[in-house]
Amino acid sequence: MSKKLKIIGTPVPKHDAKMRTTGEAIYGHDIKLPNMLYGAILRTQHPHAEFIIDVSEAKKLPGVVCIITADDVDTNHIGYKRDHPILKKNEANCTRDEIAAVAAETKEIAQEALKLIKVKYKVKKGLYNPHDALKKNVPQINKFSSGKFENKNIAEKFFYEHGNLEQEKKNSVAIVKRKFTLPRMTHACMATSNITAHYTKTNGKLLLYSSTQVPFLYQRDMAHALKMNPSDIRIIQPIIGGGFGSKLDMHPFEPICALLSIKTGKPVQILYSREEEFIASPTRQPMEIELTAGVDKNGNFTFREIEIIKDNGAYTSWGATTPFVIMQAFSSLYKIKACRFNALAVYTNNVFAGSFRGYGNPQATFALERVIDLLADEIGMDKAEIRLRNANTKGEITGQGLHYDTCGHKECLQTVIKKLKVEKKKVEKNNRFKRGIGYASMLHVGGGAKIYRSDGCGTTLKIDPYGFCTIITGSNEIGQGSETVLAMIAAEELGIELSKIKVINTDTDVKPWDVGVHASRTSFVAGNSLLGAINILKEKLNNKAAKLLNEKTKSFTYENGNIISPSNQQIALDKVVREMHFTEPNELAIASYFYEPSSKFQDKDFKGNVSGTYAFASQSISVEVDTYTGNVQVLDIHVAQDVGKVLNPLLLDGQIHGGILQGVGYALTEELIFKDGELLNPNFHNYKMLTAADVPNIHFYPVETNDKQGPYGAKGVGEAPLIPTAAAIANAVCNALDIEIVELPITPERVLKAIAEKKNNKKNK
């Protein structure tokens, strides 16, 4: 790609921003079909209880068309381990549990009907702490689990190791061991969960308007759940009002809505209320991480030993597989000679977590970067220096087998260390306000992640006789801007103006296969797939252009809607397409390509080069802490990220800012608070999402390493910005107050407690 780029790298506004700014965009909430019914779900009143259900009164309510319970449906269980019944029978195991569903003529009638359903509960004592669930002689929480482990409440186990751990312990001059506790955070997408299902009885086809991030996996999961043929299910994605990983799993409300439509033969819509969204949509994984790590006399990291207990909740979602990513951070972020990793996902009567931007990495990075600061303190080394000394480098193959063909880790670190200037500004009397700084880095997949047998993406590309281009891509737009990047690539390569490029990406009956939006993969995988299709199409166009221009060459350039030969003969692109259609050998200006990254599916020991390339980032953050109130104010965030190549600076900024603010929320304010399995703060008033007034100064420095695997050298960017933020903030708070933080979020209460503990420790000394 040595030629000069005209469009790639420029701040092109979002392709579809106009319709999203005028109210014209149709989200799931805006769909209204003729004769559509409204669905509503009855959830258990108690997180753990046996129950008997009677829907007879509710059925009599005028306007109620259908009520279903577990007894009325014949379905397969869903979830990553197929341990999750769509409708629960006789026993509820977490506060989300769906026990009945109604379809009615209006939303009000549907809600009224829920109230008329009589449920007799026999409340049972639940297990809300994974440690309790691991004790002997406690009940089996999930009766549908495969039970292949020694303890019936273990949902999943992960073990990984490399290097000689015992030897590296001996080589260490300092060893630090800490246990960290990470909270449940929720996605809080601005659009609540939604689905409209339309089953046609006459042909047995199911049409779903669904906000999934992974339409093809979803189609397969839905078919399995409903015992249907996947090809009889068509998924159309309306405009999606936020994803962040929440729509990676298929959730029970979706097959429930399909079942209501199948039973009634009418379209049915389910929209979550905000309260329902807080209770019943997935969360980030809460976990305890115990990390033991060492450093040698020169400041080189020696080993890491990790024990993780994840609260799996009552059922198993994709979130159970986050240790794939967690172990990557521990095994391969900074150079590390030996690593041993154990993780358990333990069933409890809590709600189950799902996938969330970063996929376990923010949790791992928090523990890892906190311990690096402690190791630096132990050996009296500067916190910037210890990181630079151990930073990853180009050409490195890590203990886990990740190949760093390009690596901007050191440059990222150097940049943010240099940019953060500590202003030792006015200190109020009594030293009330204390300032501190913190650093953290992160490693994440940057070229997809081969967690399925394929990590591919298909593209079909066509040019019409008027010179307009249509990209039919397997990938999806969930607000991140993938449509825009694809349109920019086509405009760059085909010399077609952006306004003449259309992107079709919402219909499983039309678009080619793709794994979905996750793992920061879309620009990388879909971009490469599109470039592949462009090459094939250009070959056809070149052949025809050569014929029409009487040229021998096959190396044409594409500019301003024209195909131009090296001798400067040119012909309009649309004319070439018409000639392709109308003259022999009469062919379409159309091409398809399936791109499969060079990455490898990891072996049973979790080793292998799982991604096409890897992204690195570092952040340096300054905070000011009010020691009277415990309030933490984030002042400046410097972020340098190895993005490979900037494709669109405007959209890139958006991913950085948005990710970072989610990271600040994770660090300081966001936590779903449960008591005995029940959610205490299911609203924006008590679940504190940050607002415009809370935005710190964010300074972003993209680092371009031009990875040859990426489109134009680009790497994935979406998840990275939030991954190190909480870690760097925690380090800054600890630096400001000389305290230890082992738990997120860093609420004023926790800060004051840590200050008090420090005072007590001093007194006792």
Added chain:
Amino acid sequence: MEITFTLNGKKTICHIKVSTTLLELLRETLNLTGTKPGCHEGECGACTVLINGKSVNSCLYLALNTNGKEITTIEGLTKPNGGLDEVQESMIKNGAVQCGFCTSGMVLNIKALQLETMQNKKVPGSGIKNSPNRNEIKKWLEGNLCRCTGYVKIIDAAEEVFNKGK
């Protein structure tokens, strides 16, 4: 009951229940789905509309209270020829739109600030000065939640609207 109001410049008569919220009336009866339902409890600002030029959460505003008033929704901001309002233009240009679910509310709340400051020009010394600074913009937008953008580009977009007027 019957109410009469001006909706996006057009006189409108509606029969409503006393309990109908403005959000329900707009979305369900009048099919103006550009106004978004984010929480139904006045916390997220996605359903912001203008009533007599001031921004309100339409989910908490009873439709009956609009009698005799002027309502502007996001659909009313677009000009009849399809042209956009300068706030919308600025949001697009500055990359302030990602998933877009908060965008209608954001646009209208920035518009409300613009209208407010235009009035304040006439009445010096009241409220925010005629061209709000970045911190005043941030404070003003506190009632509109966004999960995608980290707000930075939205604040940039608003700032550009006010800087143009300088």
